[in-house]
Amino acid sequence: MKVYVTRRIPEVGLKLLEEAGFELKVSEKDGVLSKEELLAELRSFQPEALLCLLTDTIDAEVFDAAPIKICATYSVGFNHIDLKAAKERGIVVTHTPGVLTDAVAEFTSAAIFSLAKRIVEADKFTRAGKYKGWEPTLLLGMELKGKVLGVLGAGRIGTRVAQIMHAMGLKVLYYDIAHNETLDKMGAQMEDKDTLLKRADIVTVHVPLLDSTRHFLSEKEFQMMKDSALLINTSRGPVIDEQALVQALTTGQIAGAFLDVFENEPEINPALKEMDNVILTPHIASATRETRDKMSEMAGQSIVDFANGKTPEHVVSLD
Numbered sequence: 001m002k003v004y005v006t007r008r009i010p011e012v013g014l015k016l017l018e019e020a021g022f023e024l025k026v027s028e029k030d031g032v033l034s035k036e037e038l039l040a041e042l043r044s045f046q047p048e049a050l051l052c053l054l055t056d057t058i059d060a061e062v063f064d065a066a067p068i069k070i071c072a073t074y075s076v077g078f079n080h081i082d083l084k085a086a087k088e089r090g091i092v093v094t095h096t097p098g099v100l101t102d103a104v105a106e107f108t109s110a111a112i113f114s115l116a117k118r119i120v121e122a123d124k125f126t127r128a129g130k131y132k133g134w135e136p137t138l139l140l141g142m143e144l145k146g147k148v149l150g151v152l153g154a155g156r157i158g159t160r161v162a163q164i165m166h167a168m169g170l171k172v173l174y175y176d177i178a179h180n181e182t183l184d185k186m187g188a189q190m191e192d193k194d195t196l197l198k199r200a201d202i203v204t205v206h207v208p209l210l211d212s213t214r215h216f217l218s219e220k221e222f223q224m225m226k227d228s229a230l231l232i233n234t235s236r237g238p239v240i241d242e243q244a245l246v247q248a249l250t251t252g253q254i255a256g257a258f259l260d261v262f263e264n265e266p267e268i269n270p271a272l273k274e275m276d277n278v279i280l281t282p283h284i285a286s287a288t289r290e291t292r293d294k295m296s297e298m299a300g301q302s303i304v305d306f307a308n309g310k311t312p313e314h315v316v317s318l319d
């Protein structure tokens with residue numbers, strides 16, 4: 001079987017594919033392939049398996065460029081893949097759920113702490129030589145114990161964030177389309193979206209990007225939130241209406257935001273970069289050595305399983 005990999009990923013998954021005797025081609029570009037580059041690569045190499053990343057747009061044109069039978073994405077999110085086009089062509093799509101849950105949940109917790117405690121702002125302040133001695137009201141932040149955390153999307157990552165923050169003494173509210181027994185047992189409260197937004201001191205977003213979650217938070221939602229509220233997004237950029245967020249931060253409708261993902265990545269609204277109450281990171285929530293190795297292994301294994309006639313463990317279904 002021929003396997004095309006759109007960008008170099010940690011070796012473990014590539015090794016699996018080589019050891020299985022597949023003919024492997026990894027893009028030599030140190031960056032995201034343009035659509036034209038990807039199509040050219042696929043048309044000349046003609047792979048049956050495609051290992052892609054969340055930065056690739058995988059649509060009907062891509063699928064039709066080669067006899068692709070399986071598309072394994074090195075990510076848990078799959079909003080970059082046209083699942084309908086895959087289904088119509090009988091192409092199996094797999095992803096890497098679970099292995100990045102802890103990494104992203106730990107990162108999100110760090111985001112909550114750094115925003116509430118103004119760590120980045122304080123670092124900039126100190127480096128700028130502005131520290132002239134202890135002051136009683138310098139850079140006051142938010143105490144977390146006793147505050148209300150609102151989790152939007154209580155799946156794998158949302159649940160783990162809720163558990164960590166519950167252990168820190170926060171009260172947890174969650175909104176999801178389904179009940180979450182683990183969180184119910186922990187004493188978290190399921191709420192409708194509006195109530196959660198009105199009550200939460202910190203709102204953390206963990207829904208996947210779907211048609212139903214595009215601009216899940218926009219002007220109307222920001223108006224409902226407390227003016228002291230902090231917002232964290234480590235899910236996908238377009239889940240938040242970035243222009244409306246800039247407006248909400250500028251007018252003081254909410255107090256601060258931590259963004260790991262952006263509406264038009266890698267572009268970032270310039271206004272966000274100017275705000276002291278905003279922390280920006282370059283889509284690194286899952287970036288631990290352990291997790292990236294496991295993602296590589298899982299993506300590689302799904303192609304090996306498929307080639308051996310086994311149903312891969314983590315197939316994405318359209319429904």
Ligand code: NAD
Pocket residue numbers: 076077078097098100101104152153154155156157158175176177178206207208209210212213234235236260261283284285286287
């Ligand atoms: P998951 O599927 O386990 O959880 C998603 C939850 O959202 C589910 O419980 C689902 O019921 C809920 N949901 C779906 N649509 C909803 C709606 N309209 N309203 C309310 N709830 C809804 O996924 P996960 O593993 O927890 O990952 C969540 C997302 O995080 C991924 O889809 C991905 O986009 C993002 N992610 C980002 C990074 C990063 O590097 N920043 C890393 C990993 C994952």
